[in-house]
Amino acid sequence: MLVQEPNDLRFQVNPQAKFDVRAAVLLVHAGQLLATVNSASGIALVPGGAVKFGERRQKRLLGKFMKS
Numbered sequence: 130m131l132v133q134e135p136n137d138l139r140f141q142v143n144p145q146a147k148f149d150v151r152a153a154v155l156l157v158h159a160g161q162l163l164a165t166v167n168s169a170s171g172i173a174l175v176p177g178g179a180v181k182f183g184e185r186r187q188k189r190l191l192g193k194f195m196k197s
Contacts, residue, residue, distance in 0.1 A: 134179070135181075137179050137181055138179065138181065138182060150179070152177050152178065153176065156176075162175070163175065
């Protein structure tokens with residue numbers, strides 16, 4: 130199920146597909162990439178999240194980076 134927040138750039142295309150615009154931060158220091166690992170799935174994730182209409186990219190990326 131698609132979670133739609135106000136002004137999100139997320140659209141349900143059909144029952145099996147969605148269109149979702151996201152921003153991500155790739156921070157590399159001393160050859161290492163900043164990522165978190167989901168304890169349930171073991172999947173590594175970089176900081177990021179959904180993009181909203183009119184949101185400045187610097188604000189979005191800094192906010193997601195600070196949450197990590």
